[in-house]
Amino acid sequence: xxxxxxxxxxxxxxxxxxxxxxxxxxxxxxxxxxxxxxxxxxxxxxxxxxxxxxxxxxxxxxxxxxxxxxxxxxxxxxxxxxxxxxxxxxxxxxxxxxxxxxxxxxxxxxxxxxxxxxxxxxxxxxxxxxxxxxxxxxxxxxxxxxxxxxxxxxxxxxxxxxxxxxxxxxxxxxxxxxxxxxxxxxxxxxxxxxxxxxxxxxxxxxxxxxxxxxxxxxxxxxxxxxxxxxxxxxxxxxxxxxxxxxxxxxxxxxxxxxxxxxxxxxxxxxxxxxxxxxxxxxxxxxxxxxxxxxx
Numbered sequence: 001x002x003x004x005x006x007x008x009x010x011x012x013x014x015x016x017x018x019x020x021x022x023x024x025x026x027x028x029x030x031x032x033x034x035x036x037x038x039x040x041x042x043x044x045x046x047x048x049x050x051x052x053x054x055x056x057x058x059x060x061x062x063x064x065x066x067x068x069x070x071x072x073x074x075x076x077x078x079x080x081x082x083x084x085x086x087x088x089x090x091x092x093x094x095x096x097x098x099x100x101x102x103x104x105x106x107x108x109x110x111x112x113x114x115x116x117x118x119x120x121x122x123x124x125x126x127x128x129x130x131x132x133x134x135x136x137x138x139x140x141x142x143x144x145x146x147x148x149x150x151x152x153x154x155x156x157x158x159x160x161x162x163x164x165x166x167x168x169x170x171x172x173x174x175x176x177x178x179x180x181x182x183x184x185x186x187x188x189x190x191x192x193x194x195x196x197x198x199x200x201x202x203x204x205x206x207x208x209x210x211x212x213x214x215x216x217x218x219x220x221x222x223x224x225x226x227x228x229x230x231x232x233x234x235x236x237x238x239x240x241x242x243x244x245x246x247x248x249x250x251x252x253x254x255x256x257x258x259x260x261x262x263x264x265x266x267x268x269x270x271x272x273x274x275x276x277x278x279x280x281x282x283x284x285x286x287x288x289x290x291x292x293x294x295x
Contacts, residue, residue: 045069045114047121052110056293057102057130057147058158062088063110063123065096073115080108080127102127103155105147130154131256131295132161136171137287138265141231141258142294143214149205150252153216153225156199157252158293160227165195166291171265173280178236180265181217182288183228189276194226201225207251209239212259215249222247231255233266 047067055061061082065074071093078085081104088097110123132143147154160166166182172189173181186192201222209215209232217228230249232239241248255262268282 043069043072045072045074045120047074047112050110050112050121050123052108052123052125055102055108055125055127056295057105057127057145058155059102059162059293060099061102061127062097062099065112065121066094067120069093070096074120075113075115075117077111077113078108079110080104080106082108103151105129128295130158130293132158132291133294134166134258134291135289136261136265137285137289138268139258139261141261142256143253144256145214145253146207149207150202150250152199153202153250153252156196156225157216157229159196161291161293163195165192165227166288169288171282171286171288172278173230174266174268174270174282174286175233175280176266177234178266179230179233180262181228181230183217185276185278187285187287189273189278189281191276192227194228196226198224198226201247201250202252203241203248203250205241205250209236209249209251211235212255212262213251214253214255215239215251218249225250231262233262 045067046069047065049066051064053062053064063076065076071091074096076098078100081102082100083103085098085100088099091097105127108125108127112120112122114120130145130147132145134141134143145154145157160183168186169182169192170185170187170189171180171182172185173179184192201218207213211232211234213232215230215232216225217230218225239249265286268284268286270280271283272279273281
């Protein structure tokens with residue numbers, strides 16, 4: 001088996017193109033059907049269907065290419081935010097697969113040709129804005145994230161979501177009419193250490209700390225956000241980016257349903273906890289039970 005991959009980028013913010021020549025390999029997919037054409041004779045590669053699966057931001061998408069004589073050599077180009085295009089091993093003459101990390105939203109295009117450049121098929125599919133459904137002990141809410149405005153922050157948050165990090169974590173900071181914050185403690189309260197390095201602050205992205213938006217919590221150091229996040233219960237212009245001396249906090253999405261749950265959490269009675277140093281801890285624990293990427 002041998003494979004060749006070439007990479008070109010058409011400028012900042014432009015689409016990425018990945019090129020993979022497959023002589024043997026495999027790969028799974030979801031999504032759209034195919035447009036393809038057969039080979040000139042029975043010994044040449046031909047494609048009958050192409051499909052894509054797991055086409056979600058910050059996840060690994062897969063492509064299934066079905067046909068005949070595919071081990072004779074096919075070339076696959078993917079336009080869009082498709083990073084780290086990788087041939088999946090153990091392909092057959094009838095099925096080849098490859099995978100890539102989805103790092104953009106919007107339209108993706110996959111083109112398949114034989115080694116001589118003859119067109120064999122194409123697939124167009126959409127990657128939507130990522131969505132996370134959160135179940136809490138006070139009810140549920142849904143978040144839509146903005147990876148265009150805050151790509152690193154969204155990827156960081158989804159990394160924690162998809163690792164199950166937010167299962168049974170506390171809302172450990174609740175300030176009436178201001179915010180509810182979670183991601184750093186379990187019941188006790190006991191500190192839950194972050195599982196990934198701190199990220200670069202993306203507060204200067206045009207998004208504002210208005211009611212119903214989600215932001216990345218951090219320490220006094222600008223580039224210190226890790227696992228903790230907050231939802232704005234009211235408008236908080238004092239959290240917004242002003243300049244390098246007042247960098248604010250990075251907003252990276254918004255609540256699209258279940259804002260009444262946020263309000264219910266924001267209305268609970270709180271207390272100071274001397275052991276942990278928390279000053280706005282709910283008297284009765286309020287938990288994030290699960291957080292799941294649903295789109």
